[in-house]
Amino acid sequence: MKNLQKLAAVLMAVMVVLCGALLLTHEVSAASEGKISGTVKYEGTPPHMRGIDMSKDPYCAKANASTSPHMENVVVGSGGGLENVVLYISEGLSGAALSQPATNVPVFDQKNCEYTPHVLAMDVGQTFKVTTSDQTAHNIHPNPNPMTGNIPWNQSQPPGAPPVEKSWKAPEMIEVKCNIHPWMHGWFAVVKGPYATTDANGNYTISNVPPGNYTVTAWQETLGTQTAKVTVSGAAPAKADFTFKGK
Amino acid sequence: MRITLHKSLLCTAAVVMVFPLASLAQQTKADFEARIGMESHIGHVTGHAKSAQYDYRRYCVGCHGDRGDGMGENFPWVDPKPRDFQLGIFKCRSTPTGTLPTDQDLSDTIGRGLDRSNMPPWNVFTDQQKADLVAWVKHFSPRFASEKPGTPIQIPAEPEVTADRIKAGREVFARVQCWKCHGVTGEANGPSASTLQDDLGRPIAAFNFTEGSRPKCGSSDQDLYRIFMTGLDGTPMPSFADNIKPDEAWDLVFYLRTLMSEPSKEKAIAKQLGLKPVDTNAPAQPSGQQ
Known part of the structure; x- marks a missing residue:
């Protein structure tokens, strides 16, 4: 019994240390150009993605007349590659690499009544843009937990509306919806530091990683997260492959 | 012994799980x-x-x-x-x-x-x-x-109601597609009305202009102006501040009055003009004929 209590205490201590490690780690320079790359695969039969009936908005139905729109919760490519997985460094990063948000402006477009891309990854504090290519009105309505410091907002984007430019204060996986078109569903994946999103073949490359030892986390909206340890040193990219198993 | 063992494990699990959440959700x-x-x-x-x-x-x-x-x-x-x-x-x-x-x-x-x-x-x-x-x-x-409160939006002085302004308001209603939820006649029966949810996933109704209810955030002209320019956070009603200019916003307020059941100057003018509900099949920029 005593041992168990000790175990409990040790587990707690480990948790505290791990949480602490997230916040306080050694300083590293962000100047170097290390990379982490790999492939994320799906093992098993991909789950059925429900089709979307867009008939309530004739514009949307017409825009998708030649395709069959479906949900995008799990998108598996022909070679088993898993698309829309966000990869980021969850441990080991600090200093300049964390304090300077990326300066490029990722774009989240509303096209044919769907979000392109379905998952938009970004750095904390990085400016991103929401645009509309559609001739029907959308409202762009992310729903973060305000207790994190990310505040929900809700803006209309009728046809021809100017882009909405925003940023987020804290790391969080934020669901995005359009109340006008209830099937529209996407994500703002807000992470701290360098990140990447897998392409249609499940491939990814995280750039601008200073040399060091890291934990890489792969996040998929319905399959959850996985982690891997990598060491970045010199020019050759560090490798981290992931496999998500079907349920 | 077995029970305390379970308890101890449960306790550990609970604490470990709650620890990262504590600062987010649970306020002491x-x-x-x-x-x-x-x-x-x-x-x-x-x-x-x-x-x-x-x-x-x-x-x-x-x-x-x-x-x-x-x-x-x-x-x-x-x-x-x-x-x-x-x-x-x-x-x-x-x-x-x-x-x-x-x-x-x-x-x-x-x-x-x-x-x-x-x-x-x-x-x-x-x-x-x-x-x-x-x-x-x-x-x-x-x-x-x-955090500090936001800076209140500026509401310019209310202009005189005119037939032209009401017609212009009708065009704004069509252009920003208020009818998607509120319906072309303001009866809250637009194509998206039946699937609306609030931020917590509960069903919520769009405002019905025609049944004599008061809008939740006030019924003066200034209140109506404020409602669509700020949006109602926590609900599907978005902010239109980026897409409706201040002068156009007054036009829209006047047009909304024509949909409401209460007698008003706007309603009388609309009747005189024979104003019809907006045509949702018209292209994105309606012609403004009527």
């Missing part, structure tokens, strides 16, 4: 007490959170709950559900979407009540009581301790 009594000095400033009245405890317990706690999380004992029976003050998200604001309301906004909501909900107009309170309650409401959310 100490968190609230740290903010008990919260004040509000409305005109020249200063409200003190501490002074509102009696009124809150007597009038508000039944729905909004001890912790201000909207889980009072009446929670299961009322719809729309009581506001969760801890989130700091409010429908009726003079400030842009995604920002905190002003103290005046919160006081106005208490005084006005929310039509078609269980929140009555608390017009029996003195200004001091309302100011104290506003401070108390604010003390439930950590946001008010760390």
Whole structure:
């Protein structure tokens, strides 16, 4: 019994240390150009993605007349590659690499009544843009937990509306919806530091990683997260492959 | 022995799971007490959170709950559900979407009540009581301790109602597609009306202009202007501030009046003009004929 209590205490201590490690780690320079790359695969039969009936908005139905729109919760490519997985460094990063948000402006477009891309990854504090290519009105309505410091907002984007430019204060996986078109569903994946999103073949490359030892986390909206340890040193990219198993 | 073993493991698991969440969701009594000095400033009245405890317990706690999380004992029976003050998200604001309301906004909501909900107009309170309650409401959310309210949107002086303005308002109604939810006649029967949900995933209805109800955030012309320019946070109603110019916004207010059942100058003009509901099959920029 005593041992168990000790175990409990040790587990707690480990948790505290791990949480602490997230916040306080050694300083590293962000100047170097290390990379982490790999492939994320799906093992098993991909789950059925429900089709979307867009008939309530004739514009949307017409825009998708030649395709069959479906949900995008799990998108598996022909070679088993898993698309829309966000990869980021969850441990080991600090200093300049964390304090300077990326300066490029990722774009989240509303096209044919769907979000392109379905998952938009970004750095904390990085400016991103929401645009509309559609001739029907959308409202762009992310729903973060305000207790994190990310505040929900809700803006209309009728046809021809100017882009909405925003940023987020804290790391969080934020669901995005359009109340006008209830099937529209996407994500703002807000992470701290360098990140990447897998392409249609499940491939990814995280750039601008200073040399060091890291934990890489792969996040998929319905399959959850996985982690891997990598060491970045010199020019050759560090490798981290992931496999998500079907349920 | 076996039971304590389980307990110990459970306890560990619980603590480990709750630890990262603790700062996000669970606010402790100490968190609230740290903010008990919260004040509000409305005109020249200063409200003190501490002074509102009696009124809150007597009038508000039944729905909004001890912790201000909207889980009072009446929670299961009322719809729309009581506001969760801890989130700091409010429908009726003079400030842009995604920002905190002003103290005046919160006081106005208490005084006005929310039509078609269980929140009555608390017009029996003195200004001091309302100011104290506003401070108390604010003390439930950590946001008010760390963020400033948004800057209220500017509302230009209301122009004269004219037939041209009403027709222009009808074009705005068509262009920004208010009808997607509110319907072309304002009867809340647009194509998206039946699937609307609030931020907590509960069904919510679009405002029906035609049945004589008061809009939840006020029924003056200025209130209507404010509602669509700030949006009602926590609901599907977005902000149109980026897409409707201030002058056009007045045109839209006048057009909305023509949809409402109450007699008005706008309604009389619309009748004279023989104004028809907008044509949803028209291209994105309607011609403005009528």
